[in-house]
Amino acid sequence: MTLNNKQPHSTIYQKCIKMKLVILFLTLIRMVTQGIENCGCHLISNQNERTADCSNRFEINYDCLSHFKPTELTLKNNGLTEIPPQLFHYNFNNVQQLDLSYNAIKNLPDNSMHFLEDLKTFNVSCNSLKNPLELLAIRNDVEIFIANNVFKCNCEEPKLFELNERIKKQKKQKTTLYCLRDDLNETQKSIPLTAKCNNPEEPQQHWKQKAIQMGIVVIICVAILIFAKIIQDVWYACHET
Template sequence: MVRAWVYNLKKDEVLKYGAEFEVKLSGTLDAMRRQFEDWKMMLILLLLIPLTTGLTSQRICECIRTKIDSFICSYVENVDFECLSREKPVELSLIGNNYTTLPEELLKYNFKGTKYINLSHNKVNRLPNEIGESLPGLETLNLEHNNLTNPKELLKIPMGVKALINHNRFECDCDSDAKNLRIHIKDLSTIAMCSTIESGIQKSVPFTAFCGKKIEIAPKCTINYQHRGSLE
């Protein structure tokens, strides 16, 4: 059943599901299908077969525990964050849960030791101010495939955190905050590509270059964020 489903997927669908479930895929379409099929079967087995590492259950707090400190809570309607905080997760995937911002429970309960949070494929359009205070151990925040539109929201991500922000469309202009935003984007290890029209030709220009000089009339642009080294 799993095999039939996987082998009916088109290339863009395989890549989409691979990104959603954090499976690295490469090669031809058939090769990527086989890679995804193997991973899918492994996940199903993990759900059905008890772990032999001393853990009594793979299902914890409405999530799937993949390692002692790694949890997949993706496509879950009601994550029990209070329960989850007691497990002290270091890696936490919250893909596809329809969040419009970081869940307030992440800020309310103790996730101070969490280093990696994946919030890709949600509907995030704003970020809370308390990220640095509530998540002091955060090293990587994945916000790819969301609905962020204001680039100044990125200023709420603490400096030193690696931000993954592909596939968010921002309307930006080179206003008085451009200098701070330019510095902050660089510190987030992210390159912002501004889509603009020059002489009737659409071009993509890095935000750092686009707003690198003061201009009398600041043109508006749309940007896509791409993490260094990421594959399209």
């Protein structure tokens, strides 16, 4: 009787072990499959919007990612020194928002950006870009965020002013450059890309204001000298009499 009681218990135990092994095996398969499906990124798909957050990633399967056809692609803080050439090698024409901020990108490719046909928002803030004129490689109308690069991000920057002029000549009416504003408090400054810098007349207006201020100072100085001269003449006239 004892042997008969132990036999079923042993059989159940073996079945439990087998079930655990099967579950473990299926879990491993699921983990591997999920890793392939995610292409090394966090993917979210909602109706017409497909978001791929690949921030803080050093290994990204761009071939896999291109099949996901993301409309929003984030490659923030990945230590990039250039725009990944895979973006142009594979099909990423669906990308409307491309975030490359907080990297170390030094320049933009000359004739590659036009492959991103649907691009509407391009964020290259907090990089190492030296020449804003390279942004002319973007052919379509785009909101461009360029704060905190090597060049000074305001409308007094000559190359940025030239960029605005050339954008205007190319009739890119919706292309807008965004910079951080210097007249905000520290709390507001922490909110990136708050101020537009797309008015080509702003430098001229700035110098006009400077000229007016200098003119006022000169007028005040001349008035003081004239007043001092009058007082001096009156003083001498009083003493002579």
